[in-house]
Amino acid sequence: MKSSDFLISTVKEAPNDAQIISHQLMIRAGLISKLASGLYSYLPIGLKIIQKVEKIIRQEMNKSKALELLMPVAQPAELWQESKRWEEYGPELLRFKDRHERDFCMGPTHEEVITTIAKQYIRSYKQLPINFYQIQTKFRDEIRPRFGVMRSREFIMKDAYSFHIDKKSLGETYQVMHQTYCNIFDRLGLDYRPVLADSGAIGGDSSHEFHVLAESGEDAICFSDDSSYAANIERAETLPQGEPNAPKQELEIAHTPGVKTIDDVCNLLKISPKKSIKTLIVEGTDDNLIALVLRGDHELNEVKAAKLDGVKNPLQMAEETKVLKQLGCSFGSIGVVNLDIPIFVDYAAAHLSDFVCGSNKDDEHYIGVNWQRDSKKIVASDIRNVVAGDPSPDGKGKIEIKRGIEVGHIFQLGTKYSDSMNANVIGEDGRAVYMNMGCYGIGVTRIIAASIEQNNDDRGIIFPQAIAPFELVIVPINYNKSSRVKALADQLYMDCIEQNIDVLIDDRKERPGIMFADSELLGIPHRLVISDTHADNGKIEYKSRMHPDKVEIDFKEAVSFIVDKLD
RNA sequence: CGGGGCGUAGCGCAGUCUGGUAGCGCACUUGACUGGGGGUCAAGUGGUCAGAGGUUCAAAUCCUCUCGUCCCGACCA
Numbered sequence: 124m125k126s127s128d129f130l131i132s133t134v135k136e137a138p139n140d141a142q143i144i145s146h147q148l149m150i151r152a153g154l155i156s157k158l159a160s161g162l163y164s165y166l167p168i169g170l171k172i173i174q175k176v177e178k179i180i181r182q183e184m185n186k187s188k189a190l191e192l193l194m195p196v197a198q199p200a201e202l203w204q205e206s207k208r209w210e211e212y213g214p215e216l217l218r219f220k221d222r223h224e225r226d227f228c229m230g231p232t233h234e235e236v237i238t239t240i241a242k243q244y245i246r247s248y249k250q251l252p253i254n255f256y257q258i259q260t261k262f263r264d265e266i267r268p269r270f271g272v273m274r275s276r277e278f279i280m281k282d283a284y285s286f287h288i289d290k291k292s293l294g295e296t297y298q299v300m301h302q303t304y305c306n307i308f309d310r311l312g313l314d315y316r317p318v319l320a321d322s323g324a325i326g327g328d329s330s331h332e333f334h335v336l337a338e339s340g341e342d343a344i345c346f347s348d349d350s351s352y353a354a355n356i357e358r359a360e361t362l363p364q365g366e367p368n369a370p371k372q373e374l375e376i377a378h379t380p381g382v383k384t385i386d387d388v389c390n391l392l393k394i395s396p397k398k399s400i401k402t403l404i405v406e407g408t409d410d411n412l413i414a415l416v417l418r419g420d421h422e423l424n425e426v427k428a429a430k431l432d433g434v435k436n437p438l439q440m441a442e443e444t445k446v447l448k449q450l451g452c453s454f455g456s457i458g459v460v461n462l463d464i465p466i467f468v469d470y471a472a473a474h475l476s477d478f479v480c481g482s483n484k485d486d487e488h489y490i491g492v493n494w495q496r497d498s499k500k501i502v503a504s505d506i507r508n509v510v511a512g513d514p515s516p517d518g519k520g521k522i523e524i525k526r527g528i529e530v531g532h533i534f535q536l537g538t539k540y541s542d543s544m545n546a547n548v549i550g551e552d553g554r555a556v557y558m559n560m561g562c563y564g565i566g567v568t569r570i571i572a573a574s575i576e577q578n579n580d581d582r583g584i585i586f587p588q589a590i591a592p593f594e595l596v597i598v599p600i601n602y603n604k605s606s607r608v609k610a611l612a613d614q615l616y617m618d619c620i621e622q623n624i625d626v627l628i629d630d631r632k633e634r635p636g637i638m639f640a641d642s643e644l645l646g647i648p649h650r651l652v653i654s655d656t657h658a659d660n661g662k663i664e665y666k667s668r669m670h671p672d673k674v675e676i677d678f679k680e681a682v683s684f685i686v687d688k689l690d
Numbered sequence: 691c692g693g694g695g696c697g698u699a700g701c702g703c704a705g706u707c708u709g710g711u712a713g714c715g716c717a718c719u720u721g722a723c724u725g726g727g728g729g730u731c732a733a734g735u736g737g738u739c740a741g742a743g744g745u746u747c748a749a750a751u752c753c754u755c756u757c758g759u760c761c762c763g764a765c766c767a
Contacts, residue, residue, distance in 0.1 A: 135716065135728070136702045140760050150701095160759065215766070232767065266691090266765050274766095330767095341766095437765090532767065564767070600726060636727035643727095654726065664726090 124593070125616075126629045130167050133641050143339045145575035146271030148584050152644050154571070154592075161268025161276030168645070169571075171592045173279065176567055177258050179310045179589060180281050187303040189254040189283055194236045196260055200226035202235035206543050217264045229262035234540050234562060237284040241558065242546040248288040251548065251558070252296055256283035258567060270339070272568045273528065279567040287559040288550060290537070297329065297535055300563045304333055304531050311570060312587030313530070314577055318344050319354035320532065321426050329535040333565075334527025335573040344527040345509050349520025356524065357426045359509045360516040364474035372477040372491030374460070380486045383455025385419040388488055392479060396420040399479040400472045400492075402457040404441040404450070407433050407465070412441055412449055416459060416468040418475065421507040428506045431467055456481040459498045460489055466501045468494075473503040528573045529566070536560040575646075584646030585668050588689065593627040595619060595685055596647040598638045600654035602630050611678065612653050615663075618682045624689065643668065649688055651681055 132153030141147040149155050154169035165173060181191065200218070203209035208216075209228075217229040230236070237255055245253065261280045268276050283300070287293040301317065308315045313335050320332040332355055334344050343356035354360075382388050389396050396419030403415045403423060413434055417423060429436040443454055450457060450464075458481035459466060473494065482489050494501065513522045541547065541557040550556045571590070578585040588594060597619070599612035612628060619626040627647065629638045642650055652664040652673075663681050666673045667688075676684050 134701060138701065139696090139703095142761080213765085234767095263766080267761095267763095269760085440764095529767095534767080562767085598726095604725080634725065634727085634729070636729080638728095639726080640728050652726075656726085 124627050126627060126631045129627070131631070131641060131645075132166060133644050141271065143270050143273070143576070144579055145273065145339070145572040148575050148579060148644070149271055149572065152584055152646070155272060157271075161265060161274075163272055163275055163277075165568075168592045172571055172586075172590055173567060175590045175592075176311065176570055177279075177281075180258065180307055180565060180567070183303050183307045183310070184256050184281070184283065186306075187254070187299050189256045189285075191257060192240075192255050193257050193259060194230070194233050194240075196230050196262065197227050198230045198233075198236060200228065202239060202544075203228060206235050206238075206540055208235070215263050215265065217262055231261055231263040232564075233257070233259075233282055234284065234536075234560075235544065238540045238544045238546050238560070241284075241286050241541075242544065245286060245546075245548055245558070248548055248550045252285060252287045252292050254283055254285035254296060254300075254561075256281060256563075271572060273339075273572045274341070275568070278569065281565040281567055283563040285561040285563070286541075286546075287561070288548065288556065290535075290559055293535055293537075293559040293561050294329075297533060297561050300533050300561065301331060304533065304563070304565070307565065308333060308335075308531070310589055311574065312578075312589055313570070313574060315530065316344065316346070316353050316527065318527070319358050321355060321357045331533050332527075332529050333531030333533075335530050335570075335577060336525055337528050337573065337576040338526055339576055340526035340528040342527045342529055343508075344525050345522045346525065347515035347517065347520040348523050350515060350517055352515050352517045352519070354516075355527075356508050357424065359522065361470055361505050361507060361509050361513055362516060363470045363503060367474050367494060368476040370476060370491070370493035370496055372493075374492060374497050375490050376482060377479075377488050377490050378486065379488045382486070382488070383453070388479060389419065392488070392490065394479060398475065398477070400459070400475065402459060402462070402481060404446050404454075404457060404464075406435040406439040406441055408435050409433075412446070412464050414457070414459070414462060414464055414466040415506055416466060416472050416501075417507050418469065418472045419479075421469065421471060421510065424506060424508045427504075428467075431504060431506070433465060434467075450483055452481070452483050452485050456483065456485045456487070458482050458489055458492075459494075459501070460492060462498070466499070467504045467506060468501045469507045470503055470505060471507065473501065528569065528576065530570050530573050531563075531565045533563045534561060536562055578646070582640070583644030586646035586648060588648045591646060591648050593645075593647050594625040594689055595627070595649045595651065596642045596645075597626060597628040598635070598642060598650060598652045599628070599630070600635050600652065603632045605655050607658050608653055608655055611658055615651065615653065615678075615681060619685065622682055622686055624682075624685060649685055651685070653678075 134151050137147040137150045141150055153166055155163045157163055219227055258281045262277050265276050268274055285296045315333055315335045317331050317333050320330045345356055345359040346353045385396050385401055399419035400416050404412050407413045425438045429438040476493050478492050479490050480492050509522050511524045515522055538557040547555040547557050575584050599608050602609050616628045648668045650666045657663050661678050662675045663678045664673050665676050
């Protein structure tokens, strides 16, 4: 490709709505262009990158025996009503009517459609297992689109759906997909980790997420420092800590006028938050109130809490007016002594002795509280987020926490959709059974942002070779004035094309500094520079985007030198 | 949905408080010089100041409403 035939739309300054480095660089390098909130056009150079990512995904998916197909973006409401998700999904599902006033939605995912296809064409266990995938545009009307294509409303996703006669077969394909995902992310040159995940609203049993490690990641990932344990913080478990110590202090009232927060209580009473508890009130399933108790320095894990018996799922914090009416105090003064509603206590809080808590009266707190002596029977549970330093749930090592960008997610769905949509096959024994399903997603466009988050410097993007928009850039100095440079550069360009190198020759009438800066901003991995001074002695200059040093090589060997680098 | 910010040329911004000729840098066009790290000089192009209504002799500027956009929170396959 010649620069003069292409669109190089680099800019010095990114728009001020670009917050994170990948978003800024994608705008500055001219990969994307914003159309509206969460909607981006991919300019020619951005599309080249997408196509390279897709190629790797296709190759590995095909290798896993998955079959590519393509389903519609627009989907009829009937399908979603059948799976009950028309009601469950909420405003993230973009709904609209056609000219006949029939309800439709833009597909945020395709379980319903693929299940319909499977229902139609898969009749016998002999056709199973089978795994369909597509690479296609999804639309989710995100509450808050942000970070460019990292969390956009419209995005490209590879989604796969497998069908099985039983759970065993599903488990086998799940393992194959786990390995396939590792192969894909390896080839994409990403620093990533598979982690245990909550399966969320999609339902099902077993689930792993694949996270690219990056400071800007929206998820917290927990690792053991001494084993392979890794889990999303939503899912990472904490362990019971045994019986608390025997009481040493008497139960006493402390006056705490106007004090509401844990910080204020602890400052006033000169204790550590680790010796206090906080009591959160949530809605129960019968319009009742339920107390969740955490150590003062810990955070509630809403995913875990929503799964407790009698607690409304999804979790809903109680209104303060309702709390005031039923418990007689405001949020900051709730405590566990004489609290007459169901109480779930986090393991760490249940392990405390002689602690501080609210008294269920404003402006007073209890000190010297002890569970056995001062509170009614409680249920100890795992309801908090793990923190760095917690013991790993597998008993080996301690937990470390890092940030991650979710680029892949695999689920074992079981029969959730085949059941509600009546997708069955005839088994070996001649009886109809619901098919087990798995589903497997990769965020194609998010991968590009994630890769840039991991690979950049003060000059711009440093693309891994596998997804770089070009493998090589030729920068001729004085191309438009020096006929000798032009002849050599053109020859080199033709030779590269002959070797199937994805090469860009910068034949613009620009000063060298601009061409260097653009090639670095775009993250092209290899660069050859031709000038009159080099031409004099039959040399050419090579520079890798990864290394600061330039090297001189013989002009005649330049192409084979690059071919070697690309292998 | 709640709280906050912003909206002036393609991009980054000043001007708004205190009403009176719409500006700067980058980019873009033309020319000259220059030619290995975003160069210099000169001359240009480009704006319903987000939109609507109001106050006023006069509104980018004051008032009201609407829209867009970003941040924080709640939400999230």
